[in-house]
Amino acid sequence: xxxxxxxxxxxxxxxxxxxxxxxGELTADIQRIQAEFINYKRRAEEEKLHAIEIGKKQTIMATxxxxxxxxxxxxxxxxxxxxxxxxxxVVSVANQLNSQLASLGLVKFGKPGDKFDPERFEAVAVDDxxxxxxxxxxxxxxxxxxxDQIVRHAMVKVTxx
Numbered sequence: 001x002x003x004x005x006x007x008x009x010x011x012x013x014x015x016x017x018x019x020x021x022x023x024g025e026l027t028a029d030i031q032r033i034q035a036e037f038i039n040y041k042r043r044a045e046e047e048k049l050h051a052i053e054i055g056k057k058q059t060i061m062a063t064x065x066x067x068x069x070x071x072x073x074x075x076x077x078x079x080x081x082x083x084x085x086x087x088x089x090v091v092s093v094a095n096q097l098n099s100q101l102a103s104l105g106l107v108k109f110g111k112p113g114d115k116f117d118p119e120r121f122e123a124v125a126v127d128d129x130x131x132x133x134x135x136x137x138x139x140x141x142x143x144x145x146x147x148d149q150i151v152r153h154a155m156v157k158v159t160x161x
């Protein structure tokens with residue numbers, strides 16, 4: 001009987017070691033799966049934010065020609081009708097559109113007097129001057145940047161000063 005008790009205690013010892021090893025392996029598996037899930041959630045959130053930014057940029061790019069046309073129409077409105085209510089309404093719509101685009105992160109740039117930067121401006125005409133420095137003298141079409149990326153270069157006339 002003593003021999004049986006000794007064999008039984010060896011089996012129990014081996015079983016405890018096996019159980020501890022299995023528990024350790026399962027614990028490691030659970031920790032790995034938890035880490036993978038956390039990384040998956042982070043990547044999914046990053047991809048979602050990236051998709052939102054792409055959608056914003058596409059919407060902005062599709063809207064810029066509309067904004068340009070509204071601004072051209074306002075610039076060519078006859079002075080004698082500038083106080084009519086519908087002209088004021090068009091101006092209000094343009095301001096609202098500009099405000100909404102700005103809330104999406106769109107920034108308009110390019111105004112007379114800006115130093116010419118070929119990374120931001122496209123010179124469509126150059127007037128000779130007496131100096132070396134190139135300065136924007138007229139803006140043909142404003143430029144825009146979205147999230148620190150230029151989405152459209154400003155088309156400008158440049159004068160050397």
